[in-house]
Amino acid sequence: MASKSKLQKFAELASNPIVLEKNPAFKGKWNTDFFKNQHPIVLELACGKGDYTLGMARLFPEKNFIGADIKGNRIWSAARIAGIENLQNIGFIRDQIDHINDYFVPGEVEEIWITFSDPFPRDGDAKRRLTSAKFLPHYKEILKAGGLIHLKTDSDLLYHFTKETLSEFPSEILKDYEDVYAMNKNEELYGIQTYYEKMHLLDKRTIKYLCFRLL
Numbered sequence: 001m002a003s004k005s006k007l008q009k010f011a012e013l014a015s016n017p018i019v020l021e022k023n024p025a026f027k028g029k030w031n032t033d034f035f036k037n038q039h040p041i042v043l044e045l046a047c048g049k050g051d052y053t054l055g056m057a058r059l060f061p062e063k064n065f066i067g068a069d070i071k072g073n074r075i076w077s078a079a080r081i082a083g084i085e086n087l088q089n090i091g092f093i094r095d096q097i098d099h100i101n102d103y104f105v106p107g108e109v110e111e112i113w114i115t116f117s118d119p120f121p122r123d124g125d126a127k128r129r130l131t132s133a134k135f136l137p138h139y140k141e142i143l144k145a146g147g148l149i150h151l152k153t154d155s156d157l158l159y160h161f162t163k164e165t166l167s168e169f170p171s172e173i174l175k176d177y178e179d180v181y182a183m184n185k186n187e188e189l190y191g192i193q194t195y196y197e198k199m200h201l202l203d204k205r206t207i208k209y210l211c212f213r214l215l
């Protein structure tokens with residue numbers, strides 16, 4: 001079968017009820033109107049093809065998972081798999097993370113994951129990094145008090161930048177793994193490997209992890 005064109009994928013995305021495209025219709029109503037249960041909501045930012053979101057949704061049916069990314073192609077892949085597997089505890093947002101507060105009321109999110117987000121190496125782009133001081137207050141607002149944020153990255157730059165940013169922001173680092181695999185910690189992180197993580201592992205890059213909360 002010929003692969004689908006971008007236009008076909010975008011048309012499918014627009015009519016897929018588990019994908020919110022630039023449409024914060026469920027703000028404050030994710031539990032009551034979208035998932036129709038009171039389970040905690042875990043949000044993955046820059047989810048790409050949704051590997052972590054999908055992996056966690058399979059492992060934890062008693063929680064709800066939402067993956068957010070701006071790239072329609074990638075969200076289409078993720079939503080397609082969720083549909084094939086008939087996962088009931090998953091949704092996707094296609095939008096800029098800069099707009100994430102439009103989608104949730106304060107305290108609506110239990111936990112945030114950020115996996116292999118772009119390190120944006122140029123100094124001038126530092127504020128685009130998803131753990132920059134520009135983004136952290138937004139996360140603090142939508143998270144429950146004490147809600148955890150998880151960062152998994154291959155980038156030394158992003159890892160050190162995040163620690164430095166946190167040192168200037170009321171926060172607490174709970175876990176800091178400089179080399180997830182050398183420390184045998186990936187099972188603790190549910191054993192999930194994303195598309196980008198697999199590529200970085202083939203390149204023999206070390207994978208780093210931080211778990212922190214904003215105070």
Ligand SMILES: C[S@@+](CC[C@H](N)C(=O)[O-])C[C@H]1O[C@@H](n2cnc3c(N)ncnc32)[C@H](O)[C@@H]1O
Binds near residue numbers: 046047068194196
């Ligand atoms: C390197 S990929 C990682 C994807 C996935 N987490 C993985 O590990 O395979 C980074 C993703 O971040 C998304 N992204 C970067 N900045 C973003 C932003 N401000 N808003 C939404 N998505 C963003 C990109 O579209 C891309 O899919």
